[in-house]
Amino acid sequence: MHTIIGVMGGGEADATTRELARDIGRAVAQRGWVLLNGGRDCGVMAASAEGAAAVGGLVVGVLPGDDLTGIASGVTIPVLTGMGDARNVINVLSSRIVIALPGGAGTISEIALALKSSRPVIVVGWDPGEALHRSGGSRLVVVDTAEEAIVAVERLLVQGTADGRDTGGATR
Amino acid sequence: MHTIIGVMGGGEADATTRELARDIGRAVAQRGWVLLNGGRDCGVMAASAEGAAAVGGLVVGVLPGDDLTGIASGVTIPVLTGMGDARNVINVLSSRIVIALPGGAGTISEIALALKSSRPVIVVGWDPGEALHRSGGSRLVVVDTAEEAIVAVERLLVQGTADGRDTGGATR
Amino acid sequence: MHTIIGVMGGGEADATTRELARDIGRAVAQRGWVLLNGGRDCGVMAASAEGAAAVGGLVVGVLPGDDLTGIASGVTIPVLTGMGDARNVINVLSSRIVIALPGGAGTISEIALALKSSRPVIVVGWDPGEALHRSGGSRLVVVDTAEEAIVAVERLLVQGTADGRDTGGATR
Amino acid sequence: MHTIIGVMGGGEADATTRELARDIGRAVAQRGWVLLNGGRDCGVMAASAEGAAAVGGLVVGVLPGDDLTGIASGVTIPVLTGMGDARNVINVLSSRIVIALPGGAGTISEIALALKSSRPVIVVGWDPGEALHRSGGSRLVVVDTAEEAIVAVERLLVQGTADGRDTGGATR
Numbered sequence: 261m262h263t264i265i266g267v268m269g270g271g272e273a274d275a276t277t278r279e280l281a282r283d284i285g286r287a288v289a290q291r292g293w294v295l296l297n298g299g300r301d302c303g304v305m306a307a308s309a310e311g312a313a314a315v316g317g318l319v320v321g322v323l324p325g326d327d328l329t330g331i332a333s334g335v336t337i338p339v340l341t342g343m344g345d346a347r348n349v350i351n352v353l354s355s356r357i358v359i360a361l362p363g364g365a366g367t368i369s370e371i372a373l374a375l376k377s378s379r380p381v382i383v384v385g386w387d388p389g390e391a392l393h394r395s396g397g398s399r400l401v402v403v404d405t406a407e408e409a410i411v412a413v414e415r416l417l418v419q420g421t422a423d424g425r426d427t428g429g430a431t432r
Numbered sequence: 433m434h435t436i437i438g439v440m441g442g443g444e445a446d447a448t449t450r451e452l453a454r455d456i457g458r459a460v461a462q463r464g465w466v467l468l469n470g471g472r473d474c475g476v477m478a479a480s481a482e483g484a485a486a487v488g489g490l491v492v493g494v495l496p497g498d499d500l501t502g503i504a505s506g507v508t509i510p511v512l513t514g515m516g517d518a519r520n521v522i523n524v525l526s527s528r529i530v531i532a533l534p535g536g537a538g539t540i541s542e543i544a545l546a547l548k549s550s551r552p553v554i555v556v557g558w559d560p561g562e563a564l565h566r567s568g569g570s571r572l573v574v575v576d577t578a579e580e581a582i583v584a585v586e587r588l589l590v591q592g593t594a595d596g597r598d599t600g601g602a603t604r
Numbered sequence: 605m606h607t608i609i610g611v612m613g614g615g616e617a618d619a620t621t622r623e624l625a626r627d628i629g630r631a632v633a634q635r636g637w638v639l640l641n642g643g644r645d646c647g648v649m650a651a652s653a654e655g656a657a658a659v660g661g662l663v664v665g666v667l668p669g670d671d672l673t674g675i676a677s678g679v680t681i682p683v684l685t686g687m688g689d690a691r692n693v694i695n696v697l698s699s700r701i702v703i704a705l706p707g708g709a710g711t712i713s714e715i716a717l718a719l720k721s722s723r724p725v726i727v728v729g730w731d732p733g734e735a736l737h738r739s740g741g742s743r744l745v746v747v748d749t750a751e752e753a754i755v756a757v758e759r760l761l762v763q764g765t766a767d768g769r770d771t772g773g774a775t776r
Numbered sequence: 777m778h779t780i781i782g783v784m785g786g787g788e789a790d791a792t793t794r795e796l797a798r799d800i801g802r803a804v805a806q807r808g809w810v811l812l813n814g815g816r817d818c819g820v821m822a823a824s825a826e827g828a829a830a831v832g833g834l835v836v837g838v839l840p841g842d843d844l845t846g847i848a849s850g851v852t853i854p855v856l857t858g859m860g861d862a863r864n865v866i867n868v869l870s871s872r873i874v875i876a877l878p879g880g881a882g883t884i885s886e887i888a889l890a891l892k893s894s895r896p897v898i899v900v901g902w903d904p905g906e907a908l909h910r911s912g913g914s915r916l917v918v919v920d921t922a923e924e925a926i927v928a929v930e931r932l933l934v935q936g937t938a939d940g941r942d943t944g945g946a947t948r
Contacts, residue, residue: 262853294853318834320853326688326869326893337778337810337836339855340869342893344670344686345545349518350866353842353856365567369544373517376537377842377858389561395537434681466681490662492681498697498721498860509606509638509664511683512697514721516842516858522694525670525684549670549686689889690865709911713888717861720881733905739881 262294262318265413266355266379268370269304270363277304277362280385282311283406284359285334289317291410296355298347299323299339301332304361309334322347322354345369352379356420357413362386375399380416384409434466436492437585438527438551440542441476442535449476449534452557454483455578456531457506461489463582468527470519471495471511473504476533481506494519494526517541524551528592529585534558547571552588556581606638606662609757610699610723612714613648614707621648621706624729626655627750628703629678633661635754640699642691643667643683645676648705653678666691666698689713696723700764701757706730719743724760728753778810778834781929782871782895784886785820786879793820793878796901798827799922800875801850805833807926812871814863815839815855817848820877825850838863838870861885868895872936873929878902891915896932900925 265288269281285308288295295312297305299321309319313334321335326342341347348366352358352374358381360371371388374381375396383402393400403409437460441453457480460467467484469477471493481491485506493507498514513519520538524530524546530553532543543560546553547568555574565572575581609632613625629652632639639656641649643665653663657678665679670686685691692710696702696718702725704715715732718725719740727746737744747753781804785797801824804811811828813821815837825835829850837851842858857863864882868874868890874897876887887904890897891912899918909916919925 261851264853318853320836320855322855335777337780337834337853338870339836339838339866341690341866342688342869343518343690343865344521345548346515346518346521346685346687346690348545349516349521349859350855350857353858354854365544365548365564368563368567369541369548372537372541372544373520376517376541387563389563391540391559391561392537395540433679436681490681492664492683494683507605509608509662509681510698511664511666511694513694513862514697514860515693515862518857518859518862521687522683522685525686526682687862688865689892690859690862692889693860693862693865709888709892709908712907712911713885713892716881716885716888717864720861720885731907733907735884735903735905736881739884 263292263417264296264320264355265293266296266351266358266374267304267308267361268297268351268358268363268367269308269361270367271300271303271305272364273303273307273362277385278307280406281307281361284308284361284384284409285311285317285319286315287406287410288312289315291414294318294320296320296322296351298351299331299335301330304363306332306334320354322350349373353377355379357382357416359384359409359413360388368392371400382409382412434490435464435589436468436527437465438468438523438530438546439476439480439533440469440523440530440535440539441480441533442539443472443475443477444536445475445479445534449557450479452578453479453533456480456533456556456581457483457489458487459578459582460484461487463586466490466492468492468494468523470523471503471507473502476535478504478506492526494522521545525549527551529554529588531556531581531585532560540564543572554581554584607636607761608640608664608699609637610640610695610702610718611648611652611705612641612695612702612707612711613652613705614711615644615647615649616708617647617651617706621729622651624750625651625705628652628705628728628753629655629661629663630659631750631754632656633659635758638662638664640664640666640695642695643675643679645674648707650676650678664698666694693717697721699723701726701760703728703753703757704732712736715744726753726756779808779933780812780836780871781809782812782867782874782890783820783824783877784813784867784874784879784883785824785877786883787816787819787821788880789819789823789878793901794823796922797823797877800824800877800900800925801827801833802831803922803926804828805831807930810834810836812836812838812867814867815847815851817846820879822848822850836870838866865889869893871895873898873932875900875925875929876904884908887916898925898928
């Protein structure tokens with residue numbers, strides 16, 4: 261079974277954030293993990309998919325719509341939900357670990373839903389606020405760079421069970 | 433068509449917050465609005481449903497499960513989703529205005545999802561943090577008391593169209 | 605707690621089916637039950653909502669979209685899902701008993717999902733086919749008229765527990 | 777982008793149906809298509825996943841639960857929805873073509889939802905009934921063997937656009 265790492269972040273993103281997303285997408289794919297995101301052709305979704313696809317990675321895009329309209333070109337496995345923002349729940353449940361780049365209300369909803377379902381969240385380059393730290397405790401980690409994010413993912417995966425089949429506990 | 437007001441907040445709540453929820457639930461029902469919440473028999477959900485039901489109000493409970501297990505006794509119209517936290521999206525989309533009492537990650541996800549869908553959110557007695565204010569702008573209002581929350585709802589409803597059929601714009 | 609009866613059927617319906625839907629909607633409301641349907645302004649949804657609303661009944665419309673566009677005028681409590689056809693699951697889970705008028709693939713999906721979740725289904729004026737009878741057994745009943753459908757609902761409700769809080773068994 | 781073929785069928789299945797599912801799963805993977813199913817460790821889901829995984833195929837399992845409990849061992853990419861039967865909608869929307877083996881109410885719901893969303897359905901070794909043929913028209917095809925099912929998929933893919941990006945029309 262593949263290890264799935266979610267990469268969330270704003271549908272609108274500045275050049276710095278898009279470059280961060282590309283770097284993280286590439287690093288995720290290079291380690292053999294599957295990248296999962298919201299699949300749309302904009303912001304962090306498009307840039308992280310592009311980074312992973314450029315090095316031959318698998319990219320699962322969980323789309324809000326019921327067809328391929330507006331899909332990011334880097335997505336290799338489109339999952340069509342037709343469920344709008346309710347697909348945010350699927351994004352975080354399907355991710356063993358969520359990496360959250362700067363974003364708005366949608367990204368905050370994903371961080372909150374991930375913490376509620378006990379998925380660890382690594383926030384890169386911003387802080388979603390004190391209320392989420394109170395809810396998430398040690399499952400919410402803030403780092404500054406793509407490299408630090410990947411190191412944090414590796415550390416969390418080692419702490420979990422080796423075969424990705426842990427169905428409970430800290431990292432699932 | 434009834435005007436539906438969502439009341440969100442923690443599944444765990446202290447006595448002060450539960451009393452606040454009861455007061456708001458009662459006030460919502462007394463104005464003839466339908467109260468909508470997550471329907472579970474705990475915290476803000478149970479207390480707000482109880483407050484509304486005590487004065488004969490309609491209470492729509494949008495439950496995460498697929499049967500009536502764990503439903504709050506004040507719910508008069510149970511909507512069973514079987515969708516877990518994905519039902520949070522339904523809670524906010526179905527509410528013309530969301531009132532958010534103190535809560536954790538689930539409540540923050542609902543505030544974020546409401547703002548993303550342009551529903552106004554009135555936060556009572558706490559602050560969900562700067563990141564949501566940046567996303568929500570003037571649609572996110574913070575007040576201190578049940579009375580102020582109800583006044584804010586009335587003001588927003590007056591600003592919207594009179595018959596509750598506005599499908600876009602500031603209050604829908 | 606109100607008793608919720610689901611009325612499903614085609615978005616396209618001929619005059620005979622629309623009249624059947626209106627009659628059933630009116631009878632549901634006259635018995636004090638809440639009518640629940642898919643909420644759209646066409647076919648069986650519009651006609652059953654109109655029938656119930658005309659005699660002052662509560663009508664819950666579980667809509668596929670995320671705003672009030674295309675809502676049937678008889679709906680008094682709109683539940684907005686933004687989930688497209690996934691809302692069919694909510695329709696049947698929320699109904700103690702489903703009445704299914706003639707319809708196409710959407711209606712068949714609702715009958716199948718209802719039977720899978722052990723909700724009884726009363727089909728009026730058509731037959732959805734042998735495969736569903738094999739799956740549904742005695743939970744799938746076929747009748748010819750609105751009167752027979754209402755009698756069948758009453759009989760099933762009497763067989764269930766009196767207060768509507770049974771969370772398992774034949775009628776939930 | 778990968779071509780995704782959905783394989784649906786009963787959670788309970790006899791030995792003949794399980795062998796059919798294994799054969800179809802293997803053939804799907806051998807042609808380089810991604811197999812998508814409901815991901816559970818029983819019936820057609822387990823057997824088709826096993827058939828595809830045995831020859832190194834990618835298997836997307838769209839699970840009803842929110843963790844890996846009860847997942848089929850052949851699934852390589854688990855998508856966790858926490859949405860129960862509402863995930864049936866995702867199964868069919870994400871599939872360019874649905875192959876439906878013998879099954880009960882759940883499988884019938886998937887055939888109906890697929891036809892409603894204009895996905896072609898190839899039924900193998902049984903017939904879901906006249907009502908679905910009326911709804912599906914030429915999009916619902918009945919064949920007898922695994923080989924015929926694969927030939928039917930190939931024919932439909934050739935009729936569609938070459939790059940898998942068609943977002944409307946008969947084969948999407």
